[in-house]
Amino acid sequence: MLAKIKQLLQEVENLTASNAEELEALRIKYLSKKGIINALMADFRNVPAEQKKEVGMKLNELKNHAQERINTLKEAFECQDNSATELDLTRTAYPIELGTRHPLSIVRNEIINIFNRLGFTIADGPEVEDDWHVFSSMNFPEDHPARDMQDTFFIESHPDIILRTHTSSVQSRVMEVSKPPIRVICPGRVYRNEAISYRAHCFFHQVEGLYIDKNVSFTDLKQVLLQFAQEMFGPETKIRLRPSYFPFTEPSAEMDISCDICGGEGCPFCKYTGWVEILGCGMVDPAVLEANGIDSKVYTGYAFGMGVERIANLKYKVKDLRMFSENDTRFLEEFEAAN
Ligand code: PHE
Numbered sequence: 001m002l003a004k005i006k007q008l009l010q011e012v013e014n015l016t017a018s019n020a021e022e023l024e025a026l027r028i029k030y031l032s033k034k035g036i037i038n039a040l041m042a043d044f045r046n047v048p049a050e051q052k053k054e055v056g057m058k059l060n061e062l063k064n065h066a067q068e069r070i071n072t073l074k075e076a077f078e079c080q081d082n083s084a085t086e087l088d089l090t091r092t093a094y095p096i097e098l099g100t101r102h103p104l105s106i107v108r109n110e111i112i113n114i115f116n117r118l119g120f121t122i123a124d125g126p127e128v129e130d131d132w133h134v135f136s137s138m139n140f141p142e143d144h145p146a147r148d149m150q151d152t153f154f155i156e157s158h159p160d161i162i163l164r165t166h167t168s169s170v171q172s173r174v175m176e177v178s179k180p181p182i183r184v185i186c187p188g189r190v191y192r193n194e195a196i197s198y199r200a201h202c203f204f205h206q207v208e209g210l211y212i213d214k215n216v217s218f219t220d221l222k223q224v225l226l227q228f229a230q231e232m233f234g235p236e237t238k239i240r241l242r243p244s245y246f247p248f249t250e251p252s253a254e255m256d257i258s259c260d261i262c263g264g265e266g267c268p269f270c271k272y273t274g275w276v277e278i279l280g281c282g283m284v285d286p287a288v289l290e291a292n293g294i295d296s297k298v299y300t301g302y303a304f305g306m307g308v309e310r311i312a313n314l315k316y317k318v319k320d321l322r323m324f325s326e327n328d329t330r331f332l333e334e335f336e337a338a339n
Contacts, residue, residue, distance in 0.1 A: 001040070001047055005058045008036065012066045017073050026073075030066045037063050100336045104205055104324055107312040108187050111207045114231045115185045118224060120209060123184040125170035127191070131160050133169040137176075138248040139287045146247045151193040153202075163191035166305060168248060171210040175292035180299045181213040187308075198320040205308035210284070212294060212301030218251070218283055221302035225281065229257050232311065238264070240275055249282025249303055260314070269317075276314060279306035 012030065017023035030036050040059060047055045101109075112122060125133075140146050150165035170186035187207045194200040211220070222241065229237045238258040246252045256277050259270035266272040281304035286296035309321045316335075318324070323331050 001043065001055055002051070002058060005040065005055070005062050008040075009058075009062055009065060012062065012069050015069050015073065017077075020077055023070065023073050023077065027070050031063075031070065037066060100332055102324075102332065103312050103316060103318070103335045104308050106335060107315060108205060108207065108308050110232065111228075111306070111308065111311065112185065112187060114228050115207075115209060118227065120183050120185045120211075123170050123174045123186050124188065125164075125167070125173045125186065127164055127189055129162055129164040129169045131162060133172045134162060134164050134166070137172040137288070137291045138168050139285050139291065140247045144247070153191050153193050164188075165192050166190050167206045167208045168303070168305065171208060171303065172288075172292055174210065175212070175289070175294055180294060180301075181211075182301070183211045183213075185209045196322065198322060201309075201321060201325065203325075204321070206305055207308060208303065208305035210301060210303045212284065212289070212299050214299060216283075216300045216302055218302070221281060221283070221304070224302075225255055225279070225304060229255075229278070233257055233260055233314070236263075241281075244280060244282075246280055246282055248285050248288045249280075250285045252280065252282035255279050255281060255304075257314075261317075278310060278314065279304055281305070 015026055017026055028035060032038070037059075040062075044052075044055065044059065116122075134152075135147060136142065152165050153163040155161045167186040167188045167190060170188065171184070174182060174184050174186075185207055186209070188205065189203055190206050191203045192200075194202055196202060209224075211224075222239075226239050229239050236258075237260065240256045240258075241253040242256065244252045244254040254277055256275035258264040259267060259274050259276050261267050261269045262274065264274040266274050270276050281302065284301040284303050289296040289299060289301065309324055312318060312324070313321060
């Protein structure tokens with residue numbers, strides 16, 4: 001019996017099969033119920049007691065060996081089979097999917113380009129900010145109800161550290177390190193603790209602008225904003241400034257543009273007013289200049305701030321601003337041509 005097992009071990013070692021059927025035949029020959037190895041197992045009870053241990057071990061070895069060998073052959077076939085069916089050298093190559101620029105990036109770049117041409121440079125700052133740069137230096141006194149205008153994310157263990165609610169914090173950082181004339185725009189992401197809906201999100205993007213020099217006046221502000229509106233929405237665009245309130249500007253205004261869907265006639269988009277709001281602006285409050293180390297007796301300035309999503313909504317008529325952060329490629333691909 002031992003000799004037989006030894007011979008079979010040798011045989012199994014050298015098994016080959018050139019196709020799946022041959023392999024199956026081998027499996028049946030050696031490993032099936034009626035196969036050679038099972039027959040040996042059945043014979044095992046006739047082995048003399050003193051040999052049982054050795055023969056038993058050898059028999060197990062043979063069985064494992066046969067199983068392994070057949071598995072190895074099977075794996076080899078599977079690899080071959082795949083390559084045989086999948087490798088079609090005449091097939092044209094898969095097209096390389098090119099990414100598209102995100103609509104918010106397209107609009108942000110457009111805003112930046114317009115202001116670049118008007119002499120504004122870009123300033124950047126952190127999204128995780130301190131209370132000073134977001135609020136106090138912007139003339140939001142502590143415990144002042146104006147802080148409720150922008151629902152803020154706080155960090156529990158560090159009440160002074162917050163997620164910036166507007167990029168005015170960058171304006172503050174620019175003012176504290178530079179001397180006028182200052183002419184910057186601050187693009188960036190901002191965060192507000194708002195329930196997510198089609199018209200609000202807990203984060204969005206802004207571009208804010210700041211111009212400080214001697215004799216900067218409200219007319220300068222109006223002219224720059226008119227220029228911007230007409231470059232962004234077309235030369236026919238009209239603007240309208242309505243008095244408003246911001247802690248950091250005085251006087252303050254909100255700017256509307258003529259509705260470019262109905263041309264000012266009135267439609268559901270502009271709620272039949274003929275106008276849609278696009279940004280906030282005003283003359284920098286002297287208290288803000290002083291808090292940031294700029295002499296308010298010598299210098300004046302204007303500031304404005306707009307939401308990139310809002311502008312993109314108007315430009316592309318996207319009704320639900322959640323679309324901008326869902327990464328649905330069907331939506332994103334629509335902006336391919338606008339790159
Ligand atoms: N910081 C204001 C906001 O986020 C926008 C703004 C900027 C308004 C500058 C006026 C002047 O709502």
